Amino acid sequence: MSEAVSPTRKRIVDAATKLFYAEGIGRVSVDAIAEQAGLTKRTLYYHFKSKDDLIAAYLDGRDQPNLKRMAGWFDAAEGGVDHKVEAIFANLARSARHPKWKGCGFLRTAAELASMPGHPAVKVGARHKLNFETWLAGALSGQGIEDPQAVAREIVLLIDGCFSIMLIHRNPDYIEAAGRAAAMLVRARSRNND
Structure with a gap:
């Protein structure tokens, strides 16, 4: 299964989408996204090199x-x-x-x-x-x-x-x-x- 359709990656993007849209990208931390997704920050960084890459994936x-x-x-x-x-x-x-x-x-x-x-x-x-x-x-x-x-x-x-x-x-x-x-x-x- 490619990373683009990984269930974990989707879960992270879904969590980021909810938080970024509601609060703005500057107010949302990577910790908050990991918590919303029910994952560790380490797992998030395994799927995304940076918060910037996650913001791009959100859009x-x-x-x-x-x-x-x-x-x-x-x-x-x-x-x-x-x-x-x-x-x-x-x-x-x-x-x-x-x-x-x-x-x-x-x-x-x-x-x-x-x-x-x-x-x-x-x-x-x-x-x-x-x-x-x-x-x-x-x-x-x-x-x-x-x-x-x-x-x-x-x-x-x-x-x-x-x-x-x-x-x-x-x-x-x-x-x-x-x-x-x-x-x-x-x-x-x-x-x-x-």
């Missing part, structure tokens, strides 16, 4: 589930592509109303590591954001949207902007407002616009 583990969730919201929405894009934001706003929601783990981690741009977790976060942008550009392609890559990038800016403002205001209405702006952007760039 890497969130990449595909987050992308699948957003793609699912897009696919499930009825109506045109503008409504599908707005549905991503509407579902993010609904999620943000949950008391345990702490914002975008990728952006929060990048903010904590702002002075370390080469950190492995910052690289994972950048890859995640690019993965979402690439997926969205593909979803917009063939939908009559002019320059779907540029529109996808603009929508990413709206998403990350509302995530950032949520850290200050804690008001999901900002996410809904960004969703309306994204829908208007899609309509404005539609070749089918009458």
Whole structure:
């Protein structure tokens, strides 16, 4: 069995995910993660060279589930592509109303590591954001949207902007407002616009 799918490694990443998302990466010690996982610190270090590697694994583990969730919201929405894009934001706003929601783990981690741009977790976060942008550009392609890559990038800016403002205001209405702006952007760039 490879280390990537080792049950012990998964247990460590699950424990780290719970603690890092709830408290932030700087406030969580390796000792706390080992305790949460029910393992020794030595066992944790057998699976991860450093806390930095564990932080990167935490974010890497969130990449595909987050992308699948957003793609699912897009696919499930009825109506045109503008409504599908707005549905991503509407579902993010609904999620943000949950008391345990702490914002975008990728952006929060990048903010904590702002002075370390080469950190492995910052690289994972950048890859995640690019993965979402690439997926969205593909979803917009063939939908009559002019320059779907540029529109996808603009929508990413709206998403990350509302995530950032949520850290200050804690008001999901900002996410809904960004969703309306994204829908208007899609309509404005539609070749089918009458």
